[in-house]
Amino acid sequence: xxxxxxxxxxxxxxxxxxxxxxxxxxxxxxxxxxxxxxxxxxxxxxxxxxxxxxxxxxxxxxxxxxxxxxxxxxxxxxxxxxxxxxxxxxxxxxxxxxxxxxxxxxxxxxxxxxxxxxxxxxxxxxxxxxxxxxxxxxxxxxxxxxxxxxxxxxxxxxxxxxxxxxxxxxxxxxxxxxxxxxxxxxxxxxxxxxxxxxxxxxxxxxxxxxxxxxxxxxxxxxxxx
Ligand SMILES: Nc1ncnc2c1ncn2[C@@H]1O[C@H](COP(=O)(O)OP(=O)(O)O)[C@@H](O)[C@H]1O
Ligand SMILES: [Mg+2]
Numbered sequence: 001x002x003x004x005x006x007x008x009x010x011x012x013x014x015x016x017x018x019x020x021x022x023x024x025x026x027x028x029x030x031x032x033x034x035x036x037x038x039x040x041x042x043x044x045x046x047x048x049x050x051x052x053x054x055x056x057x058x059x060x061x062x063x064x065x066x067x068x069x070x071x072x073x074x075x076x077x078x079x080x081x082x083x084x085x086x087x088x089x090x091x092x093x094x095x096x097x098x099x100x101x102x103x104x105x106x107x108x109x110x111x112x113x114x115x116x117x118x119x120x121x122x123x124x125x126x127x128x129x130x131x132x133x134x135x136x137x138x139x140x141x142x143x144x145x146x147x148x149x150x151x152x153x154x155x156x157x158x159x160x161x162x163x164x165x166x167x168x169x170x171x172x173x174x175x176x177x178x179x180x181x182x183x184x185x186x187x188x189x190x191x192x193x194x195x196x197x198x199x200x201x202x203x204x205x206x207x208x209x210x211x212x213x214x215x216x217x218x219x220x221x222x223x224x225x
Pocket of ligand 2: 045048049050087162
């Protein structure tokens with residue numbers, strides 16, 4: 001029986017805004033298992049990014065419990081075990097596309113064979129021709145593809161992607177997802193995509209709905225997959 005990658009009970013996160021508590025996430029209970037493909041669907045402001053940042057161990061919950069049984073302690077999660085694709089642009093301006101993609105390998109002390117891994121990740125998303133470009137010369141959609149290449153380069157156990165097609169037209173969004181699914185086919189890497197786009201969500205097997213900080217279908221009966 002495999003261990004879940006993530007297990008959360010009654011997870012909550014509140015922010016202070018102008019002296020008032022804003023409840024961004026309330027009492028979420030969920031598990032993520034190896035190999036799962038999950039769409040986290042909800043309107044803007046429903047709490048999707050808040051949940052992703054907690055699951056990546058980047059932020060601390062205000063309430064509830066959160067553990068990574070198959071992945072280890074929170075300090076070891078990013079960027080080796082979990083890859084987080086941010087909603088906002090996150091490439092480093094002074095580094096080339098190839099250097100940005102290599103970052104997770106360097107941070108994990110796995111720089112020795114990084115050239116081949118980076119070339120593979122760039123090729124997966126049709127980015128080889130852009131390897132030496134600086135981020136400022138790229139379109140928003142190209143930046144999202146680079147961020148995705150950076151997410152797969154270290155072969156993480158879980159990819160958390162926050163609106164990864166938000167800067168792409170529908171056709172380009174499908175091309176990016178096609179490349180990602182092809183890369184992950186047969187792999188045990190789990191994928192959670194936050195999106196407000198039903199067309200993107202329709203490509204994922206499992207749908208979790210967020211409304212006003214409430215996760216309405218986080219737990220699937222029957223355990224793994
Ligand atoms: N750092 C923050 N400080 C204060 N409020 C925040 C912060 N981040 C998010 N919020 C609030 O939490 C709620 C959920 O936001 P978010 O998780 O970004 O939703 P989504 O990703 O679904 O658009 C919103 O009301 C947002 O304004
Ligand atoms: Mg968001």
